[in-house]
Amino acid sequence: MRDLSHFPARSPATALSGGPRDGHGPGAERAPSRRAVINPVVRESRAIWTAIASGAAGAAVGLVVFQGRRALSGDESVGTIAAITAASCAGIACLVGLARSTRTTHRWMARRPWGWVVADAFGLLVVHAAIAVMACLALFRLFQEAFTGLTVDRVAATVMLTIISSVAGYLGFNSAARISTRSLSSLLAVFMASGMIVSMLLAENPFWWHAFFSELGTGQAGVLSFWTFNTTLAVSGLVLTTLASFITQDLYTWARARESTGGRRARVAVLRSGLFVVGLCMMGAGVVPINLSDPVHSTFIRILGVVFIALLATIQLWLPGFPAAVYVASYLMVALALVATALWFPLRYYNLTGFELAMGGIVYGWLVVFIRTLDAVLTVAGIGDTEREEAAGAEARALAAREGAGGPTPAGPVPPGGRRGTGRGRGGRGETASAVPPTGAPAGPRPAYRGWRVDPRDPGGRG
Secondary structure, eight states, X not given: OOOOTTSOOOOTTTOOOOOOSSSSSTXXXXXXXXXXXXXXXXXXXXXXXXXXXXXXXXXXXXXXXXXXXXXXXXXXXXXXXXXXXXXXXXXXXXXXXXXXXXXXXXXXXXXXXXXHHHHHHHHHHHHHHHHHHHXXXXXXXXXXXXXXXXXXXXXXXXXXXXXXXXXXXXXXXXHHHTOOHHHHHHHHHHHHHHHHHHHHHHOSOTTGGGTOGGGGGXXXXXXXXXXXXXXXXXXXXXXXXXXXXXXXXXXXXXXXXXXXXXXXXXXXXXXXXXXXXXXXXXHHHHHSOTXXXXXXXXXXXXXXXXHHHHHHHTHHHHSTTSOHHHHHHHHHHHHHHHHHHHHHTTSOSSOHHHHHHHHHHHHHXXXXXXXXXXXHHXXXXXXXXXXXXXXXXXXXXXXXXXXXXXXOOOOSOOOTTSBOSOSOOGGGOOOOBOOOOXXXXXXXXXXXXXXXXXXXXXXXXXX
16 A cells, blocks of 8 residues: 555544554545445445345245245244344345445455454354344244234245345345444444343243343353353454444544644544453453353453443543543443442342343443444534445445546545535535546545545555
């Protein structure tokens, strides 16, 4: 890659200097090539094609597997086969969508070491597949309860499988192709909550909660509960490390824009390292259940709690310039964590299960508040997800229009947000986006996209 540091900085909303190229620092992303520009129509078309292919796969499985009549829910039922098929379709579609995303909006993911790429892909695949499984099983169980005693023949079962597979493929592709910090955090919350609830429901021992929450992962509550709980915990930790990378990229964009206006330097690496340690501890707690090694399992949990509380207590030091409400909320979370700890020991108000549930709620509550605020800060600065999507879509439409008309492609700098001041759009603002020069044609820098700047001698970023 060519050095981009000699290009002048853009406006505060879009400026971002070169930096580490390992996917964890500012400047890790660069402008997408002309072929990789985001086009909402193309993306939606590919999602539909993925749904069609998934539906065809589901129909083929149904015609081969189903013989005679089957119930909607239960062992060897339509719901069981549909859950397995939908999980496969959602997982594969997720990988396809993620491959597209890493070639467009998140090229920094592909620039990391291959081990990180594989880990990210594996974590997202498991999350999408697991959500598809749980959704299918719950849906077919609900319909079986609503239509007591209903069984379906081969044709009806195949139709159901086709529809479920199509929906799973469509949603899996769109989820990964549109992935962002906010959507990934929502996925993680849904996966974590669903996995824990399913683990509770599958527990054969109804009094598991008399001991502690990790009892679900000891095997004493049942084999299915054991695997569900520990898998959910380990994969959630893996996905949390991916989420930390997304948050880091957004924070570097915000921090660089703020520094260009004279603001204090943010220490984004502190948050990245902290969340990474929290994710590793979650994985460790899932891989080493408490019945396998109580000291190791408990050590992971203690390190997780200490690191997280330290992050919240020092947030104003490593992240200056954020809204004051986030600081207050963080300090309140620390206070709640201390109160939750005191209620468990020494007050003995509730057992370890209640303490673990309280701490889990505090951790994810803060993550939701922080990520939503970060998204709002980026949007106000003109570098949020919505602005980036609009700018990229307008860029693709402008390019298609110029190619169709055979007209020249203008060059030159573009105002923040990727829009020129020509024409009138909604709200009276200029909506015509800057153009992308044909491959090999020299031009000025393209609009920054999540902090990217492009070398005009290498417009596709292939240098």
